[in-house]
Amino acid sequence: MGKLPAADWTRREGLRQLTAALGAENLRWVGGAVRDTLLALPVKDIDGATPLLPDAVMERCRQAGIRIVPTGLEHGTLTAVLPEGPVEITSLRRDVATDGRRATVAFATKWQEDASRRDFTINALYAHPETLEISDYFGGLEDLDARRVRFIGDPHERIREDHLRILRYYRFQSRFGADLDEAAEEACAALAHTLKGLSRERIAMELLNLLGLPDPSATIARMRERGVLQVILPEAQACHVEALKRLIAAESTSGIAPNAIRRLAALLPPAPEVADSVAARLRLSRTQRGQLNCAASRVAQDAQNPRALAYTEGMDGAIDRLLLQGAELSALDGWQVPEFPLRGGTIVGRGVIAGPQVAAIMRAVERCWVAEGFPGPDRIEALLEEQLVQVLRDPSA
Incomplete structure (x- = not known):
């Protein structure tokens, strides 16, 4: 004792x-x-x-x-x-x-x-x-000293009592385990199909709790090898498990805290329609769905202008997409996303009738402002003047 x-x-x-x-x-x-x-x-x-x-x-x-x-x-x-x-x-x-x-x-x-x-x-x-x-x-x-996660009694019986214990085993093994318990591993693989009977909310809770741990990559890989991951996340292929491993390494190198939704995105192809389907199946919250969709919308061009990405997608969204692609975050260090200073009243004051044309001018100036790296007031004034001249030349523009 x-x-x-x-x-x-x-x-x-x-x-x-x-x-x-x-x-x-x-x-x-x-x-x-x-x-x-x-x-x-x-x-x-x-x-x-x-x-x-x-x-x-x-x-x-x-x-x-x-x-x-x-x-x-x-x-x-x-x-x-x-x-x-x-x-x-x-x-x-x-x-x-x-x-x-x-x-x-x-x-x-x-x-x-x-x-x-x-x-x-x-x-x-x-x-x-x-x-x-x-x-x-x-x-x-004794198991705690050995860092061993072991079911009480027969693992098959414990899992049949509550199928969620399969996912709980992997989460606890990732968090506390060192030595694998072969009986537990075999039981989880043999009964993986029973996870289909669980509510989506319970599966999502355990999966996200697992993904939020410091480094669950080895556990996720083992879940796929044992046929468990395919039951709850069939979209995750072997290449995605490797992508998760790279993401976790990038988080560590950049000093970025783990994020379960970002890591879930690594286990999916970069396709918004797939992200939407998974989010619906797992009954994710609106905020979680938005984050997953943003991460799934990543493209290679993101790395070319990280600050423009942060402006359009928000700082958190930009960090997710850059980390998922192994891109540098240094351009965002200490940088605050600026607010676009031009207002519609300014354009109306320059003689443009309030309406769709004002909005179109603002969008055009904003695109140039972002592309040029968020220059100061003088350059915004010049960009606005360019747009106003174009309107005067072609009022239908």
Whole structure:
């Protein structure tokens, strides 16, 4: 039995109050907070497990003045609203029936019974809220030391319970793994077809979470070798997996933070119609769809004038397209996208009747201004004068 290091989050006053309300023997910290603390990683979310039933948890917290929100009551999950942030508390559970997409659960009384229904051994570590002693029922501490992501029990059975565990395995393997677990790899390959039955939103969430990790290129390559990637992203060919590898190297060299949508674009051909189809299938948000479409619209000419690209597509869009093509970003370092200073009122004041002709003149001046590298007011005035002279010569222009 190991012991959890006394990280800052374990000393929070709100957690002390929660422990007092439920009783130290009725509460264990579990999952990511325990795992990440043992790996000396930042802790984002804190989850607790308890043998108490939800009604008892709500009543004890009410008496202690702790606000409780029933965020997942049908599965026994409540959220305690604490000063330092929310904490999810879930009653011990066991699976009664599963269909690969959802589970019917019943409440349990034993910690090991609850642990046995979790996915990986490294996620089934329970820490006492006061002593910080760790209960490890399936060798999770040893796997964590070995950086091995291993299913609890038979991997085929765990995946049949929830098909999403295939993608979760690859995400956790990319984030924490070093040694591959062959049984897990074989099970994921054998049951890859079951991913077709999952909702598109769940697939998109896991895929983007994986792509947002520091360097998932080796994992993505292995997913394709095992026939998993083809099920969820059939557009991704071997050349696109190599493109992802090059993109990640370019991000690292340029000091650009990972971006999941940019990396998704690397796994697709540079074709807006393909990007639109994938975005619709994965139910991406409007913002994500716009970013993916912009990245898919990349052309070789982008690298010839990075600042013009940033002006037309925005700085983020330009960075995406240049990185995807392995082009230099130095022209954008410290540069701010300027605002086009010419206004329609200026043109009207020069004798042009308000209407389509004013807009056409503005567009013509703007194109020249961008092509010439965003010159100052004097040059804009000269460009405007050129357009006005042309209008005077040919009023229909």
